[in-house]
Amino acid sequence: MNDLNNLNWQEVCQHNDPNDMWADWLNLLMPVIDKHAPLKKKRIGKRKSPWITPYIVQKIRLRDFLKRQFDVTRDNEIWLQFKKARNECNSAIKQAKHNYFIANIAAARKDPSKTWKLINELSSRKVSEVSGVKKINLDGNDITNSADISDAFNSYLTSIGEDLANKIPNSNVDPVSYILPTNTIFSFEEIGICTVNSLLKSINVIKATGPDNIPGSLLKIAADILSPSLTEIFNRSLSNGIYPSDWKMAKVLPIFKNGEKCDRSNYRPISIISAVAKVFGKIVYNQFYSYLSNNNLLSNYQSGFRASYSTVTSLLESTNNWCVNIDKGLLNGVIFIDLKKAFDTIDHEILLRKLRSFGVDDTVLTWFSSYLTNREQKCFVNGKLSSSRRISYEVPQGSIIGPLLFFIYINDLPNCLNEGLPRMYADDTNISMQSNDLSDLENLMNAELANLKTWLEANKLSLNIGKTEYMIIGSRQRLSTFDNYNLKVCVDNDQINRVVKSKSLGLTIDENLTWKCHIDDITKKFSSGIGALKRIRDFISEETAIQVYKSLVEPYFSYCAPVWDGLGKKLSEKLQKLQNRAARVITRSSYDISSCSLLDELKWETLSSNRLKQKAILMFNTLNKRTPVYLQQMFSPSESSYNLRDSHGKLFVPRPHTDYLKRSFSYSGASLWNSLPESLRLVTSHHAFKTGLETFLANN
Numbered sequence: 001m002n003d004l005n006n007l008n009w010q011e012v013c014q015h016n017d018p019n020d021m022w023a024d025w026l027n028l029l030m031p032v033i034d035k036h037a038p039l040k041k042k043r044i045g046k047r048k049s050p051w052i053t054p055y056i057v058q059k060i061r062l063r064d065f066l067k068r069q070f071d072v073t074r075d076n077e078i079w080l081q082f083k084k085a086r087n088e089c090n091s092a093i094k095q096a097k098h099n100y101f102i103a104n105i106a107a108a109r110k111d112p113s114k115t116w117k118l119i120n121e122l123s124s125r126k127v128s129e130v131s132g133v134k135k136i137n138l139d140g141n142d143i144t145n146s147a148d149i150s151d152a153f154n155s156y157l158t159s160i161g162e163d164l165a166n167k168i169p170n171s172n173v174d175p176v177s178y179i180l181p182t183n184t185i186f187s188f189e190e191i192g193i194c195t196v197n198s199l200l201k202s203i204n205v206i207k208a209t210g211p212d213n214i215p216g217s218l219l220k221i222a223a224d225i226l227s228p229s230l231t232e233i234f235n236r237s238l239s240n241g242i243y244p245s246d247w248k249m250a251k252v253l254p255i256f257k258n259g260e261k262c263d264r265s266n267y268r269p270i271s272i273i274s275a276v277a278k279v280f281g282k283i284v285y286n287q288f289y290s291y292l293s294n295n296n297l298l299s300n301y302q303s304g305f306r307a308s309y310s311t312v313t314s315l316l317e318s319t320n321n322w323c324v325n326i327d328k329g330l331l332n333g334v335i336f337i338d339l340k341k342a343f344d345t346i347d348h349e350i351l352l353r354k355l356r357s358f359g360v361d362d363t364v365l366t367w368f369s370s371y372l373t374n375r376e377q378k379c380f381v382n383g384k385l386s387s388s389r390r391i392s393y394e395v396p397q398g399s400i401i402g403p404l405l406f407f408i409y410i411n412d413l414p415n416c417l418n419e420g421l422p423r424m425y426a427d428d429t430n431i432s433m434q435s436n437d438l439s440d441l442e443n444l445m446n447a448e449l450a451n452l453k454t455w456l457e458a459n460k461l462s463l464n465i466g467k468t469e470y471m472i473i474g475s476r477q478r479l480s481t482f483d484n485y486n487l488k489v490c491v492d493n494d495q496i497n498r499v500v501k502s503k504s505l506g507l508t509i510d511e512n513l514t515w516k517c518h519i520d521d522i523t524k525k526f527s528s529g530i531g532a533l534k535r536i537r538d539f540i541s542e543e544t545a546i547q548v549y550k551s552l553v554e555p556y557f558s559y560c561a562p563v564w565d566g567l568g569k570k571l572s573e574k575l576q577k578l579q580n581r582a583a584r585v586i587t588r589s590s591y592d593i594s595s596c597s598l599l600d601e602l603k604w605e606t607l608s609s610n611r612l613k614q615k616a617i618l619m620f621n622t623l624n625k626r627t628p629v630y631l632q633q634m635f636s637p638s639e640s641s642y643n644l645r646d647s648h649g650k651l652f653v654p655r656p657h658t659d660y661l662k663r664s665f666s667y668s669g670a671s672l673w674n675s676l677p678e679s680l681r682l683v684t685s686h687h688a689f690k691t692g693l694e695t696f697l698a699n700n
Contacts, residue, residue, distance in 0.1 A: 001221070001222060001225065003032045003035070003036070004029075004032055004222055004225045004226070005225055007028045007032070008028075009025075009028065009225075009226075009228065009229040010229075011024055011028070012024045012025050012028070012229045012232060012233065013229075013232050016236070016240070017236075017240070017242065018233050018236045018237040018240065018242050018243075018244050019242065019244050019245055019246075021232065021233045021236060022233055022244045022246060022247075025229055025230070025233065026212070026246075029214070029226075030213075033213075033214070033215075033218065037215070037218070039213070049097075050100060051093070051096040051097045051099070051100035051101075052093075052096070053096060055092070056089070056092050056093055056096055059085065059088060059089040059092050060089055062085050062089075063082065063085040063086050063089045066078060066081050066082035066085050067082050067086075069082075070082050094539075097539055098539050098540070101118060101536065101539050101540055101544075102539075102540055102541055102544050104118055105118050105119075105540060105544050105547065105548060106543075106544055106547060110551075115548060115551045115552060119532045119533075119535075119536055119548065119552075133146075133149050133153075133254070133256075133261065133381050133382060134261070135149070135262050136149050136152050136153070136262055136264060137260075137262040137263065138152050142262070146381060146382035146383065146384040147384045147386070149381050149382065149384070150378075150379045150380065150381040150382070150384045150385060150386035151379075151386045151387060152264065153252075153254050153264055153267070153379040153381055153386065154252070154377065154378060154379040154386040154387070154389050155389065156264045156265075157252060157254070157264075157269050157344075157377070157379065158377060158389040158390065158391050158392075160341050160344045160345065160393075160394075161341070161344045161345040161346070161391075161392060161393025161394050162392050162393055164340055164341060164344075164345050164462050165345060165347065165393065165460045167462070168456075168457055168460055168461075168462060169457060171454070171457040171458040173454055173455075173457070173458040174458065175350050175353070175354070175455075175458040175459045176350075176353050176354060176357055178412040178413075178415040178416055178455065178458075179354060179357045179358075179411075179412045179415070180412075180415070181357065182295065182297060182357070182358060182359045183359075184291070184295045184297075184359045185359050185360075185361055186288065186291045186358070186359050186360045186361065186364060187361050187363070187364060188238040188239075188284075188287060188363070188364055188367070189287055190235055190238075191231055191234050191235050191238070191283055192231070193227050193228050193231045195231075195283060196227040196230050196231045196234065196279065196283070197223050197224065197227035199279045199282055199283065200219050200220060200223035200226065200227055200230075200279060201220055201223045203216040203217075203219055203220045203275060203278075203279070204216065205217040205220060207275070208272045209272075209275070210251065210272055210273050210274035210275055210276075210277070210278075211246075211249045211250070211251045211272070211273070211274060211378070212246060212274045212276070214274065214275060214276065215275075216275040219275055219276065219279075230276065230279075234280050234283065237280070237367070238284075238363075238367060239363070241363050241364075241366030241367040241369075241370060242367070242370050243367060243370040243371040245374065246274070247273065247274050247276070247277035247280070248371075248374060248375040248376060248396075249273075249274075249375075249376050249377065249378070249388070250271040250272065250273050250375070250376075250377040250378075250396070250397065250398055251271070251272045251273075251377070251378055251379075251380050251385070252269045252270065252271050252272070252377050252378065252379045252380065253269070253270045253272065253379075253380050253381075254267035254268070254269055254270075254379060254381060255267060255268045255269075255270055256268075269397070270397075270398075271377070271396075271397035271398035272398060273396075273398040273399060277399065278398075278399060278400070281399040281400050281401045282400055284401055285400045285401050285404055288401075288404065289404060291359075292358070292408075293306075293307075295359075297358055297359075297411075298407060298411060299411050299412075299413075299414055299424070300628065300629060300630060301414050301421075301422045301423055301424050302407055302410075302411065302424045302425075303423070303424065303425045303628065304403070304407070304424065304425040304426035304428075305403050305404075305407075305426065308621075308626055308627055308628060309628050311425060311505040311506060311560060312560050312562060312563060312618070313627055313628050313630075313631055314423060314425050314505060315504070315505055315507060315560055315563040316562060316563050316618075316631065316665045317423065317628075317630045317631060318423050318430070318432065319509075319513065319563055319664070319665070320634065320664045320665040320666050321421070321432065322334070322432070322473050322513060323513065323566075323660045323661060323663055323664035324660075324661060324664055324666065325434045326473070326474055326475055326478075326513075326658065326660040327656060327657050327658045327660045327661035327664075328657075329436055329478075329657075330434040330435060330436050330474075331434065331435060331436065331438060331441055331472055331473070331474040331478065331479075332432055332433075332434050332472070332473040332474065333432070333433050333434070333435070333441040333442075333444060333445045333470060333471075333472055333473075334430055334431070334432045334470060334471050334472075334473055335420075335430060335431045335432075335445060335448070335449065335468065335469075335470045335489075335496070336429075336430045336468065336469050336470065336471070336502050336504065337429040337430060337431065337452070337463070337468055338463070338464040338467035338468045339427055339429075339456075339461055339462065339463065339464060340461075340462040340463070340464045341462075342406070342410075342427035342461065343394055343395055343397065343402070343406055343427065344393060344394040345393055345394065345460065345461055345462065346393060346394055346395045346405070346406065346409050347393060347459070347460040348369075348372045348373065348392075348393065350409070350459060350460065351372065351395070351405060351408070351409050352365060352368060352369055352372070354408055354409060354411075354412075355368055355408065358408060368405075371396070371401070372395075372396070374390065375390070375391045375396060376388045376389060376390055376391065377389060377391060395409070403426060406426070406427070407426075409459070410424065410427070410429075410459075412455075413429070413452075413455060416451045416452060416454065416455035417431065417448055417451055417452070418447070418448065418451065419433050419444050419447070419448060420432065420433045420444070420448040420451075421433065425505055428504070428505060430504065431448055431452070433445060433448065438472070438482050438485055438487070441472070442487045442488065442489060445470060445489050446488075446489055446490060449489070449490070449491050449496070450491075453491055453492070463491060465491060465494045465496070468491075468496055469496060469497045469498070469499045469502060470489050470496050470497075470498055470499070471498065471499050471500065471501075471502055471509070471511050472487075472498070472511060473509075473511050473512075473513060474511070474512070475512065475658070475660065476512050479511060479512070501517045505560075506559060506560065507560055507563060507564065508520075508521050513566075513660070513663070514567075514568070514571075515564040515566070515567040515571060516571060518564055519564075519567065519571045519574060519575060522556045522557070522575065522578075523574070523578065525556050526553060526556055526578045526582075529549075529552040529553040529556070530553060530578075530581065530582055530585060532548075532552065533545060533548055533549060533552070533553070533582070533585055533586070534585050536548070537585060537586075537588070542586060542587065545585075545586045546586060546602065549582055549586060553582055557575065557578075557579065557607050557610070558610060558614065561610065561611040561614050561615075562611065562614050562615040562618050562665070563665075565611045565612075565615055565668065566662075566663025566664075566668065572607070572608055575607050576606060576607055576608070579599075579604070579606070579607055580595040580598065580599070583595065583598040583599060583602055583604065584598060586602065587601065587602065605697075609697060612672065612697070613693060613694070613697065615668070615669060615672055616672055616673070616676065616693055617689070617690060617693070618669070619669050619672060619673045620683075620686065620689045621686075622634075622635065622669070623635065623651075623673070624684065624686075626686075631665075634665065634666040634669070635651050635652070635666065635669070635670055635673075636651065636652045637650070637651060637652065638650040638651055638652050638653075638674075639652055648678050648681070648682060649673075649678060649681035649682050650673070650674045650681070651670040651673050651674060652670065653667060653670045653671055653674065654666060654667055654670075676693075676696065677696065679692070680692045680693065680696060
């Protein structure tokens with residue numbers, strides 16, 4: 001800190017080009033980093049158990065020495081000494097292991113991946129990890145040299161977009177023709193030092209160091225010293241429309257997904273960029289996203305990575321719509337869209353034209369052009385860094401700006417549809433339509449797929465026919481009447497597969513909306529988590545066991561719970577038995593003790609109570625305009641003309657024809673809200689509502 005303080009950071013400001021400013025900034029910073037934290041190579045040996053202390057090593061050596069002595073002498077006295085040393089050694093190891101895992105699991109309770117790693121280590125559970133890429137198949141030949149493998153990966157990843165784009169036929173449709181014009185203008189605002197300082201201090205130091213080798217931890221502790229000069233560079237970049245070239249470099253780590261390990265397409269690229277570039281990207285994102293939100297320029301159908309939007313709100317809107325349609329006697333045709341390498345195939349020229357349509361001024365457009373063009377990446381595989389290659393397509397990965405640019409690129413997708421209702425969460429998209437006639441529904445789906453294909457071709461995007469699928473969602477009785485009806489849903493001559501269940505945003509949706517398949521998935525995941533907990537229970541305290549449960553098991557019970565809260569009594573009881581089982585493992589209780597007593601002892605609420613609480617809080621947020629408009633529009637005040645006691649703040653509840661409407665959010669949410677006391681319905685503070693709700697539920 002003293003050395004950084006003594007540097008003349010004002011030298012950076014003498015240049016006009018942000019590239020020169022950044023070069024001078026690095027020339028000042030890097031010698032200080034190299035002096036205090038020089039990079040060193042270290043040979044990693046076989047990792048020993050971290051709980052083995054020098055004291056325990058002595059115990060082990062004494063035990064082994066006595067065993068060898070007995071093997072030679074067969075002396076009973078030595079045998080007794082060995083047994084005593086063995087028992088003391090085992091006891092010391094068990095206690096040290098116990099202390100190690102209590103401390104580390106407690107420290108990692110907010111990091112599920114770290115918790116899992118510790119549990120696997122404790123239980124000696126083998127986890128398949130990709131320690132390296134042994135070979136890659138390229139044009140029928142196996143490549144085994146690490147440097148060649150890195151280059152092969154980089155060549156493949158940087159050519160995906162161009163290869164796919166070349167296979168798409170030229171379109172006569174102008175991609176910008178789908179966009180509605182705006183009268184607003186966006187210009188960059190000058191960045192303040194306080195903004196940069198705050199973001200530097202919020203850097204996640206766990207994240208990998210970028211290609212510039214500047215540790216995030218250093219930027220964080222030296223934020224007060226470095227923020228003024230970085231602010232100057234950021235502002236110069238925005239005013240001149242130049243994005244520094246060094247920040248366009250990414251280090252890419254291919255992470256294995258599934259399938260054949262020698263196939264490059266079975267790896268997911270993880271991009272690592274400069275921490276400084278991430279901070280700058282966050283500032284640009286905040287300014288641009290605020291402009292888009294304030295002027296309502298982003299589609300209401302897009303729920304990904306937006307304030308007040310979530311997977312819960314997106315799934316609630318779609319499932320509510322399907323339930324309401326079924327109650328009206330309609331069938332839902334839902335097409336689950338899968339785009340080929342969506343983020344990797346974004347055409348920069350089309351994106352820049354769309355940005356202009358969103359009202360960005362010339363300087364901002366020049367900056368975004370500089371941000372997108374001449375980007376490069378290197379792949380890091382088996383400790384070898386590939387040569388650098390230019391990226392012609394894609395939105396930049398690793399920065400928060402990338403997803404926002406992708407949203408803008410596909411923002412006009414809904415405008416290509418006539419009857420279909422799209423729902424988008426980043427690139428996860430489905431299109432719904434409804435009809436009381438299956439033949440009519442088939443025609444609607446084919447027509448909308450044709451419209452979608454036209455839009456995709458105009459935007460140089462591709463549909464993954466093999467992974468795109470459709471489902472007819474309706475009541476079991478209604479669908480049974482169409483068992484012998486063969487639908488033909490196609491894109492050109494390629495037929496789309498019909499499925500009876502599909503995974504969407506982490507939930508398994510079936511054609512009757514019973515949620516049985518999703519509960520089955522939860523049960524399997526629960527078994528894995530509770531099995532791990534049982535293996536380590538002897539080494540951890542009850543408090544730590546509860547923390548492990550909350551990290552590894554409880555999230556399965558609560559994820560998107562308001563969406564599938566309409567599950568039947570039988571499935572609800574099945575889930576409750578799982579929670580009861582977890583309580584027995586944690587408390588080490590026999591079946592002589594009732595489940596209710598165990599839950600009371602642990603101060604746990606039942607799963608149904610937890611789901612009710614989540615839904616009530618979501619209703620509060622919706623009625624106080626803290627959720628997307630599409631949820632707010634589901635509810636309206638009660639139409640009762642009678643001035644009854646306890647009627648203030650009540651909602652209109654639609655009249656159901658079937659149980660499907662009763663399971664919908666518009667019905668169940670309104671009914672739940674009306675069941676709350678008037679004093680609670682009229683509360684405006686989120687904290688006060690949550691506190692009052694817990695008191696109300698505890699007393700009822």
